[in-house]
Amino acid sequence: xxxxxxxxxxxxxxxxxxxxxxxxxxxxxxxxxxxxxxxxxxxxxxxxxxxxxxxxxxxxxxxxxxxxxxxxxxxxxxxxxxxxxxxxxxxxxxxxxxxxxxxxxxxxxxxxxxxxxxxxxxxxxxxxxxxxxxxxxxxxxxxxxxxxxxxxxxx
Amino acid sequence: xxxxxxxxxxxxxxxxxxxxxxxxxxxxxxxxxxxxxxxxxxxxxxxxxxxxxxxxxxxxxxxxxxxxxxxxxxxxxxxxxxxxxxxxxxxxxxxxxxxxxxxxxxxxxxxxxxxxxxxxxxxxxxxxxxxxxxxxxxxxxxxxxxxxxxxxxxxxxx
Numbered sequence: 447x448x449x450x451x452x453x454x455x456x457x458x459x460x461x462x463x464x465x466x467x468x469x470x471x472x473x474x475x476x477x478x479x480x481x482x483x484x485x486x487x488x489x490x491x492x493x494x495x496x497x498x499x500x501x502x503x504x505x506x507x508x509x510x511x512x513x514x515x516x517x518x519x520x521x522x523x524x525x526x527x528x529x530x531x532x533x534x535x536x537x538x539x540x541x542x543x544x545x546x547x548x549x550x551x552x553x554x555x556x557x558x559x560x561x562x563x564x565x566x567x568x569x570x571x572x573x574x575x576x577x578x579x580x581x582x583x584x585x586x587x588x589x590x591x592x593x594x595x596x597x598x599x600x601x
Numbered sequence: 602x603x604x605x606x607x608x609x610x611x612x613x614x615x616x617x618x619x620x621x622x623x624x625x626x627x628x629x630x631x632x633x634x635x636x637x638x639x640x641x642x643x644x645x646x647x648x649x650x651x652x653x654x655x656x657x658x659x660x661x662x663x664x665x666x667x668x669x670x671x672x673x674x675x676x677x678x679x680x681x682x683x684x685x686x687x688x689x690x691x692x693x694x695x696x697x698x699x700x701x702x703x704x705x706x707x708x709x710x711x712x713x714x715x716x717x718x719x720x721x722x723x724x725x726x727x728x729x730x731x732x733x734x735x736x737x738x739x740x741x742x743x744x745x746x747x748x749x750x751x752x753x754x755x756x757x758x759x
Contacts, residue, residue, distance in 0.1 A: 451636075451643060451671045459631040459746055462624050466696025469617040478613045540619065589613045 476507045479519070484594060485587040492557050494518040503557040504591075524581045525600060526554035526561075533570050542592055546570060552579055552597055566596030618696060627746075629659045632671065634746030640738050642674040642751075644714035653714035674712030676736050677757065681707040681715060683728045708734055708754055719753040733757040 473481060476493065483489045493505035497512040501520050508515055531550035534541070548565035550573075565573065566582060579597040587593035627634050633656060636643040644653035645668040647661040653672050654661070661668050683706040689698040703719040706728075710716065721737065722728060734754040744750040 451632075451673060454632055454639065454641065454643060454671075455635045456632050457635060459627040459634040460624060461627055461634070461746070462622060465619075465621045465623060465693050467617070467619045467621075467693065468691070468696045469619070470614060471617065472612055472614045475612070478611060481613050482611065539621065590615070 474507070476505050478589075480505050481589045481591065481593070483521075484583070484591075485589045488524075488581075488583045488587075490522050490524045490554060490561075490581065490594075492520045492522055492554070494520050500558040501556060502559050503554055503561045520556060522554050522556045524554065526552045526557070526579055526597075528565070528573070528575055528577045528579055528597075529553050529560050530575065531565060531573055548573055550579075550597070563591075563594060564596040565598070567598040620696065630657055633657045636673075637748070637750045638741075638744045638746045640741065640744070640750075642676075642710060642712075642714075642716070642736070643671050644674050644710075644712060646670040646672045651713070653710075653712050655710075655714040655716040672712050672714075674710035674714050676711075678708035678710040678716075678734055678736075678754070680720075680728060680730055680732045680734055681709050682730070683707075683720060683725065685723075685725050703753060704728060706734075706754060716748075718748070718751055721753045721755040727756075733759055 480491055483491045490503065491505060492501040492503040493516045494501045495509035495512055495514055495516050496518065497514045498509060500509065503522065529551045531548050533546055533548050535546045537545045543564055548568060548570055549562065550565045551560035551562050553560050578600040580600045582595045582598050584593050584595045633643050643657065644655045645657035646653050647664055647666065647668055648670065649661065649664040649666055652663070653674065659668060660666065683704045685704040686701040689700055692699045702723045703721065704725055705717065706720045707715055707717055720728065733756065735757045737752045737755050739750050739752055
């Protein structure tokens with residue numbers, strides 16, 4: 447390839463760009479109640495559709511099937527069963543856990559939906575679908591889903 | 602247990618401050634970056650109609666033909682369009698909201714290519730389409746081969 451400005455180098459340039467972001471997200475009225483109950487009472491709440499009676503965890507303001515507004519809250523025991531999981535081995539910035547760790551979907555007793563969270567106090571090579579689990583809450587809670595530290599096998 | 606949802610004065614919000622480093626090869630555009638470091642604006646030229654393109658492209662987007670000729674676009678150009686942001690906007694270089702005093706402009710360079718930049722004139726009333734502008738560069742030791750090596754464009758009296 448010929449160029450007519452030979453005095454400017456064609457040497458490959460590697461660009462490094464640092465991108466900053468500072469997202470601010472409101473979890474809304476439904477999310478606020480859900481997180482406050484975890485923070486203040488160590489209670490995981492579901493919300494029940496008045497039409498189809500499904501209980502959603504995490505809660506949402508409207509049933510995605512019936513489109514009805516939901517307002518009936520249901521306190522759950524926090525215990526449930528593992529329905530799926532994966533092992534995260536590759537570290538990325540801003541992960542809340544050090545790899546390797548297990549990340550699962552837990553069907554809480556009394557809920558009709560699965561809830562994703564970390565699995566702890568488990569042998570990563572011996573996790574089984576269907577194992578009974580219970581939440582372990584952090585001592586210092588701030589109104590975040592991470593106030594639940596992880597789910598561990600029920601004793 | 603069931604409770605009715607009531608108005609709660611507390612709303613939980615989260616902030617997610619993030620700082621991510623992207624490293625990428627500029628490839629064909631390396632010559633453009635090397636030109637910026639030397640205070641020169643280079644564009645690729647289409648062999649069919651002579652249109653110059655910034656940022657440079659290896660293939661003309663209109664004629665789909667390889668562009669092999671580079672053209673120095675000079676240091677001056679004419680104002681094509683301008684707009685000013687009148688409220689604080691996010692700055693991805695710092696992660697903070699900031700006020701943007703300088704209008705963002707499109708300039709048609711002496712060599713025919715168009716590019717974006719900042720204008721040193723902060724009063725939008727004084728910006729006229731077609732007015733002559735000149736590139737004001739960062740000091741050579743601060744240039745990194747990026748578009749913001751050009752600090753801004755300043756009006757030139759004719």
